[in-house]
Amino acid sequence: MPADVLPRPSHSVSAEPGGVPRRRTRVLALAEARWAGAALALFLLALPLELAGAPAWAWGPLYALVYAAGGWEPALSGLRELREKVLDVDLLMIVAALGAASIGQVMDGALLIVIFATSGALEALATARTQDAVRGLLDLAPATASRVTAGGGEESVATGDLVVGDVIRIRPGERVGADGRVLGGASEVDQATITGEPLPAPKEPGDEVFAGTLNGTGTLRVAVERDASESVIARIVAMTEEASRTKAPTQLFIEKVEQRYSLGMVAATLAVFLVPLAFGDDMTGSLLRAMTFMIVASPCAVVLATMPPLLSAMANAGRHGVLVKSAVVMERLGQADAVALDKTGTLTEGTPRVTGVHPLPGAALTCDALLALAAAAEDPSEHPLARAVASAARDRGLPLLPASEFTSAPGTGVTATVGGHRVAVGSPARLLRDTGSPAASRAAASAAAMEETGCTAVLVLRDGLPVGVLGIADRIRCDAAATVASLAVLTGGTPMLLTGDNPRAAARLAAEAGITDVRAGLLPEDKAAAVRELERAGHRVLVVGDGVNDAPALAAAHVGIAMGRAGSDLALETADAVIIRDELATVPAVIALSRATRRLVVQNLVIAGVFISVLVAWDLIGHLPLPLGVLGHEGSTVIVGLNGLRLLRETAWSRAAGQGRSGAPAAARQTATVD
Numbered sequence: 001m002p003a004d005v006l007p008r009p010s011h012s013v014s015a016e017p018g019g020v021p022r023r024r025t026r027v028l029a030l031a032e033a034r035w036a037g038a039a040l041a042l043f044l045l046a047l048p049l050e051l052a053g054a055p056a057w058a059w060g061p062l063y064a065l066v067y068a069a070g071g072w073e074p075a076l077s078g079l080r081e082l083r084e085k086v087l088d089v090d091l092l093m094i095v096a097a098l099g100a101a102s103i104g105q106v107m108d109g110a111l112l113i114v115i116f117a118t119s120g121a122l123e124a125l126a127t128a129r130t131q132d133a134v135r136g137l138l139d140l141a142p143a144t145a146s147r148v149t150a151g152g153g154e155e156s157v158a159t160g161d162l163v164v165g166d167v168i169r170i171r172p173g174e175r176v177g178a179d180g181r182v183l184g185g186a187s188e189v190d191q192a193t194i195t196g197e198p199l200p201a202p203k204e205p206g207d208e209v210f211a212g213t214l215n216g217t218g219t220l221r222v223a224v225e226r227d228a229s230e231s232v233i234a235r236i237v238a239m240t241e242e243a244s245r246t247k248a249p250t251q252l253f254i255e256k257v258e259q260r261y262s263l264g265m266v267a268a269t270l271a272v273f274l275v276p277l278a279f280g281d282d283m284t285g286s287l288l289r290a291m292t293f294m295i296v297a298s299p300c301a302v303v304l305a306t307m308p309p310l311l312s313a314m315a316n317a318g319r320h321g322v323l324v325k326s327a328v329v330m331e332r333l334g335q336a337d338a339v340a341l342d343k344t345g346t347l348t349e350g351t352p353r354v355t356g357v358h359p360l361p362g363a364a365l366t367c368d369a370l371l372a373l374a375a376a377a378e379d380p381s382e383h384p385l386a387r388a389v390a391s392a393a394r395d396r397g398l399p400l401l402p403a404s405e406f407t408s409a410p411g412t413g414v415t416a417t418v419g420g421h422r423v424a425v426g427s428p429a430r431l432l433r434d435t436g437s438p439a440a441s442r443a444a445a446s447a448a449a450m451e452e453t454g455c456t457a458v459l460v461l462r463d464g465l466p467v468g469v470l471g472i473a474d475r476i477r478c479d480a481a482a483t484v485a486s487l488a489v490l491t492g493g494t495p496m497l498l499t500g501d502n503p504r505a506a507a508r509l510a511a512e513a514g515i516t517d518v519r520a521g522l523l524p525e526d527k528a529a530a531v532r533e534l535e536r537a538g539h540r541v542l543v544v545g546d547g548v549n550d551a552p553a554l555a556a557a558h559v560g561i562a563m564g565r566a567g568s569d570l571a572l573e574t575a576d577a578v579i580i581r582d583e584l585a586t587v588p589a590v591i592a593l594s595r596a597t598r599r600l601v602v603q604n605l606v607i608a609g610v611f612i613s614v615l616v617a618w619d620l621i622g623h624l625p626l627p628l629g630v631l632g633h634e635g636s637t638v639i640v641g642l643n644g645l646r647l648l649r650e651t652a653w654s655r656a657a658g659q660g661r662s663g664a665p666a667a668a669r670q671t672a673t674v675d
Contacts, residue, residue, distance in 0.1 A: 011429040027125060032073065036121035038112075039070030043114050048672070050107060063101075067112040070117030071097065095294075102291065115307075145177030146170075148221065159211070159228055166224040170215045182207045187218025187410040188383070200384060202410075202427070218410025269294045274621070292624055296615035296632065305604030308644025313597040316653050321581035322590045323564070329576040331601075332559045334594030335540050339487045340531060340553065341504060342545035346563055347484075347513055347584070348474040350546070352384055354392035355455055356471030360442050363467035370468040372398040374460045377416040377423040379457035380406045385458060386414065388472050389425070406670075413458075424461040431459050432466070439466050454508030463636065479585040480513045486588035488514075490659075491542075496534075498527045500549055528552035542589060547573075561587060584658070592656035597647060604640040611636035 014578030046062035071094050078091025097109035107388045146154045148167040159177040162168065168177055176189065188200035198214055203209060209222055211231040232264040273290035277283065310327035315323050324330050344350055347650040357367040365373070378386035379400055393400060403416035403423075413426010424431055428447040432440050443466035447457035455471035477483075488494045496517040499506050506520035519530055531553045534541045541555045546563035551574045554560030562575035562581050572578055579586055615632045646652065 006433070030121065030125060032102070032117075032121040033125060035069050035073060036117040039066050039114050039117045042066045042069060042112055045108070045534070049106065060106070063106045063110045067097065067101070067113055068285050070113040072414050074117070139561065142175045142177050147363055163226065164224055164227065168218045168222050168224060169210075170222060172215060172217050176209050176211055176213045176215060176216050176222070178211050178224045178228065179231045180209055180222040180224045182209060182220050183223050184221040185219045185410075186412075187220050188216035189220075190214040190216065190384075216410060217408055265294070265297055268297065289619065293619050296619060296624070297612060302605065302608045302612070305608040305640040305644070306601050308640070309597050309600040309604065309647050310644075312645050312647035313593050313652075316648055316650075317577075317586075317590050317593060319405065320586060320589070320653055321579060321583055323578040323580055324590070325576055325578075327560060330594055330597060332540075332594075333542070333577065333591050334598050336542035336559060337491050337492060338534050338539035338541045339491055339495035340527075340534070340541055340543045340557070341484075341495050341515070342527075342543075342547065342550050343497060343501055344474055345494050345546040346544055347480045347509060348476050350474060352388040352456070352472050353475045354388055354470055355473045355475070356450060356453075357468070358446055358450070359468040360439065360446060360466055361539060362439070363462075363465075365467055368396060368398055370460060371396065371470070372400060373418060373421075373423055373462065374425045374458070374468075376400045376403050376418040377406075377414055377425050379403060380416070381408055381414050383408075383414075385456065385472055386425075387459070389470060421462050422464070424464075425458060428457055428459040428469070431461055442466070443469060452504065454502075454505040472510075476509055476512050477584050479583070481589060483584045484514045486585070487591075488586055490591050496530070498522055498530055498543075498545075498553065500524075500527075524549040524552050528556045531556045542587075542591070544584075588659075589653065589657040592659040593647075593653065594674060596652065596656055600644060600647060604643055607640050607643070608636055611639075 028037070042062050042065045046059040046066065049059040049062070075091065075094045078094060082091060089532045094113075097112045101109045139209040142159060144156050145159050145162060145168045147157045147162065148169055150157055154169060162178050166178075167183065168180070170176055170187075172187070182203050182205050184205055186204045189203050189209055191210055201207075203218075203220060208225075209220070211228070269290050272293045273286050276286040276289065295384075307327060310330045314324045314327065314330050317330075324333070341347055356370070358369050359365040359367060359370045363370070371389070371393050374391045375398065379391045380403060381387075387398070390400075391641035401419045403418050406414065406416040408414045409430075412430040413424060415422065415424045417423070428444060432444055443459055446469040447459060448467055450457040450471040453471070453473075455473040458470040458472060459466060460468045460470065484495055494514070494516055497506060497510050497513075497515045497519065499518075499520050500522050501520060503518075503520040506518050510516070510518045519526075522530070527550065531541050531543060535556070535558065540558040542559050542561065543550070544561045544563070545554055545610070547552075550562075554562065554574045559577070561577045561579060562572050563584075564572060564578040564580040577590065611632060615624065
């Protein structure tokens, strides 16, 4: 990809403690938001004055400014569309608002203007924030790297200036500056941003590393194999942007007929005005009939028939920890008929934990004694596996003896003196040198059995002899199995697991969660390709993920949901909805709520259609007084609005949450309760 397509981000962005620099568009930096805010403020000033009986000169100019501030941009946009022979609902709403004002319904028109201006501002903000997150991903890669010169020295160069064949040195705690292959050194690299693996991957000569990943405790010499614009992290950015651009246009249910309705309403209004004139009716009578027709036939009630249920459902979901970013998303959630789930941080907690403690025969150690011995040696280490071991011991209330003479070897493990014994904890493959001894054979067999279950095996040596094996794995969420079962009921098919983790760990997790379709070892482009494959097969895919590596799939999906607590900035901004509290069980609940919302929208459309039909027929066949027409129009608006607000009630969420659970197998529900 050309470098000018993915430019190096400016370094003027703010930085978060312990994280990478972050960019975020301010709300008031958007012109749409400033104009919408001005229109809303002016409306809130004018409305109390009118209701309090103040003279028209006090509130009239304020309403006029509301029309100007909130209406000029949609009016200009609508006129541009009209020049292309397209009549959209924005222009129709402006005409309806001006028509309402021309017959004295100034407040109604101003309210319509405020609603449309606010909607446009929210859409512009969502677009800007997504672009921020996509571009900010490039900040994961460091701005400079240490390039090894021909004479063996080092020079600091911009990562964008690195070329294939350059050799760079990556010290402990530094981010990798380019995609490449290890020439020398050993370390562990946290590459969760790329592969989603919960544990750092050991790296030694011959292994591949990716730009933006975080080096551990060792020093690596890496040969650059890709230009900066072709790195995996840059390709994630490109794929996310491309998927966002090519995603099918999103429209609300009612917007799908807006063009025909708009044209029909304009044509009918002109006919109502011109036909009576042709038969000798007076100008005033024809104009009044036409204006009445435009008011009663305007889609205000239809728009409100759609929006209040969707907004109420969004608010209800928000109260229960699900942030749905737009009304379009609320509608699309219920259309999903296939689900793809990420593993680490989505179905699992995203934190390694000790899952097994196995003393070896002849070691004369209990499980607690083995865990306490390993934890004492690991306690000074900052490695994620070491923290998992130490945390497990503390959770059991085990006392830890002080450790001395502590050393850490990247890719191997730690060594320390604990209670007068020399204790080593680390990789079985690195620590087991004398594999011919009976103790070593037993240890190797125990470690192999542990790894077959999908866990990472950690060997414990005491004075050079194997005494036990610990199993460490990312623990499945307590509600994962029940959620998978509920999603299967709602969509008619078992969800798919898409993960960059190794096949054994993926298979173990899938078996616990009740998933049969497992795709492991995937890079970000592979996840997006799997989603597109389902889309091409005619499915509307819901993707749930949390990491940078999930962003292309989230963008490519019919609708994407991000786990909010541990989710990356890119995933949170790319996703259409965010689970704020990391409660996986809310996914089927919000799908069921979306489907209930759609049913209520259809009810409201029927109510609004009946009112419009009766009022229009009355105006055309008989003589509908303007005040009565306005009353009928406003009455239908109030009815559908109140009907839509029913989704704000707690019972609406309870019914939605119970809908999926009622179909989940009892075993899965019991697992979610007891685990």
